[in-house]
Amino acid sequence: MTTFPYEIHATDGAARTGVLKTSRGDIRTPAFMPVGTAATVKALYMDQVRETGADIILGNTYHLMLRPGAERVKRLGGLHKFSTWKGPMLTDSGGFQVWSLSKLRKMTEEGVKFRSHIDGSEHNLTPERSIEIQADLLGADISMQLDECTPFGCSEAEARTSMELSIRWGQRSKAAFGTRDSQALFGIVQGSVFENLRRESAERLIETGYDGYAIGGLAVGEGFEKMCDVLDFTTPHLPSERPRYLMGVGKPIDLVEAVARGVDMFDCVLPTRSGRHGQAWSDHGPINIKRAEFAEDDSPLNPEIDCPASRDYSKAYLHHLFRSGEYLSAMLLSWHNIAYFQHLTARMRAAIAAGEFEAFRREFRGKWEQGQA
Numbered sequence: 001m002t003t004f005p006y007e008i009h010a011t012d013g014a015a016r017t018g019v020l021k022t023s024r025g026d027i028r029t030p031a032f033m034p035v036g037t038a039a040t041v042k043a044l045y046m047d048q049v050r051e052t053g054a055d056i057i058l059g060n061t062y063h064l065m066l067r068p069g070a071e072r073v074k075r076l077g078g079l080h081k082f083s084t085w086k087g088p089m090l091t092d093s094g095g096f097q098v099w100s101l102s103k104l105r106k107m108t109e110e111g112v113k114f115r116s117h118i119d120g121s122e123h124n125l126t127p128e129r130s131i132e133i134q135a136d137l138l139g140a141d142i143s144m145q146l147d148e149c150t151p152f153g154c155s156e157a158e159a160r161t162s163m164e165l166s167i168r169w170g171q172r173s174k175a176a177f178g179t180r181d182s183q184a185l186f187g188i189v190q191g192s193v194f195e196n197l198r199r200e201s202a203e204r205l206i207e208t209g210y211d212g213y214a215i216g217g218l219a220v221g222e223g224f225e226k227m228c229d230v231l232d233f234t235t236p237h238l239p240s241e242r243p244r245y246l247m248g249v250g251k252p253i254d255l256v257e258a259v260a261r262g263v264d265m266f267d268c269v270l271p272t273r274s275g276r277h278g279q280a281w282s283d284h285g286p287i288n289i290k291r292a293e294f295a296e297d298d299s300p301l302n303p304e305i306d307c308p309a310s311r312d313y314s315k316a317y318l319h320h321l322f323r324s325g326e327y328l329s330a331m332l333l334s335w336h337n338i339a340y341f342q343h344l345t346a347r348m349r350a351a352i353a354a355g356e357f358e359a360f361r362r363e364f365r366g367k368w369e370q371g372q373a
């Protein structure tokens with residue numbers, strides 16, 4: 001299995017900054033990956049996504065296999081050509097979306113049988129089919145093993161059963177992936193909130209051997225404190241020389257605290273989804289632009305961010321757009337939020353490189369808590 005070179009340029013405590021080199025370009029870490037579910041980062045052009053500083057975006061296997069169909073994307077040249085995104089792309093294996101979106105699903109050792117939430121058509125997602133979709137049909141630079149996202153709140157015995165299934169599905173995913181010289185495969189650590197299971201999952205994934213290691217089964221209702229505890233006793237068991245990816249996370253404070261615990265990559269729908277509903281993010285938390293207090297506020301969202309949506313429009317104008325139900329409202333706030341998340345990861349990379357991450361973390365937490373007061 002050839003791996004993407006991962007260069008760590010500096011560390012500060014458990015925090016790291018570096019570059020994951022892929023055949024379609026470099027990924028600067030800590031990295032935030034905008035989610036491009038149906039081959040689009042909702043309400044943004046791909047050029048805008050690139051200009052915000054994003055090096056890599058996500059595609060969702062579940063959505064694309066149902067519509068337009070993975071074979072159709074292949075016939076149209078693959079996901080990069082289809083979406084016009086020229087940089088690296090990571091696709092999820094579909095496992096999580098099947099749980100959260102599809103009806104009438106049946107899980108067996110073989111895989112997951114489910115019906116499409118779009119047209120009710122029946123599908124059978126196995127580790128082998130998931131890898132075929134991600135690596136061969138969509139053409140992902142980074143594919144994810146098929147796993148089961150263990151629900152929060154289950155017993156240790158249930159978490160063990162689920163974790164062991166993900167280990168076996170990971171082995172089948174890797175066997176189907178084989179050796180490729182310009183694509184990577186990441187494994188996913190499960191084990192819910194149990195320290196012994198998380199350690200065993202990490203050790204057994206390392207035995208299988210992956211190009212990177214994702215931490216799954218978090219941001220599923222366990223809460224901030226418990227997520228940090230799980231990171232505290234999971235990341236030390238992952239290889240320091242490979243990237244660590246915390247799936248589905250998160251709010252700005254989550255990114256800062258996870259970077260402090262050695263996480264390198266993140267993905268979350270929060271910036272775009274909340275942007276469409278009027279939330280604008282900052283170091284002080286979210287503001288909802290629809291609130292009356294912004295009706296005559298002619299200050300921009302954040303002049304420090306080199307993005308037209310953050311710098312060139314007044315809050316009053318954005319307030320007006322949302323109150324009027326104008327399309328431009330979702331476009332500008334999504335654009336600002338993606339730019340803010342990239343601005344946050346860029347500041348963390350610089351702080352780690354300068355050996356000042358703890359100071360950055362303390363200052364950020366002060367602003368965040370003040371904003372929540």
Ligand SMILES: C=CCOC(=O)Nc1nc2cc3[nH]c(NC)nc3cc2c(=O)[nH]1
Pocket residue numbers: 058091092093094095096144145146147148149150188215216217218219220247248249267
């Ligand atoms: C791109 C990701 C690759 O996803 C997979 O193939 N499997 C997978 N996805 C997750 C997604 C999550 N989102 C959240 N919170 C919003 N928690 C998540 C946990 C998982 C997980 O345990 N597994």
